[in-house]
Amino acid sequence: MQQRGKARSGQLSAHTLQELTVLDPWWNPPWPYTWHRTWQQYRATISRNEPVPDALQRWAAQQRTRRHTLHPHQQRLLTRIGITG
Incomplete structure (x- = not known):
């Protein structure tokens, strides 16, 4: 386990x-660990200055749209990677 x-x-x-x-x-x-794993993938992609894949771009857009529904710590994590409302 x-x-x-x-x-x-x-x-x-x-x-x-x-x-x-x-x-x-x-x-x-x-929050769901899948959210955190996707955050990690996005963070790693931008830290390597790689192009952001379409799936991660869609995820980032969803986070901007629903930011107000996220846990305050999730909001801070998004801000750290440049995803703001």
């Missing part, structure tokens, strides 16, 4: 949760 699943079911100790959070504060975000 993945660590996120164990965390959701209460199977991880407080120490393990803390250690995972130290490694990556967003290892278990309160």
Whole structure:
């Protein structure tokens, strides 16, 4: 079972949760992990100065449109990669 699943079911100790959070504060975000994975892909693409694929361009446009519905931390993550409302 993945660590996120164990965390959701209460199977991880407080120490393990803390250690995972130290490694990556967003290892278990309160939003769908697919959103976070797509954010990572977009961030990596622009950091390498590569052309943004159509699918990621559509994702970014969706984030701009629905920004007001996103978690405040998601909004901050989008701002960090230049996606603003």
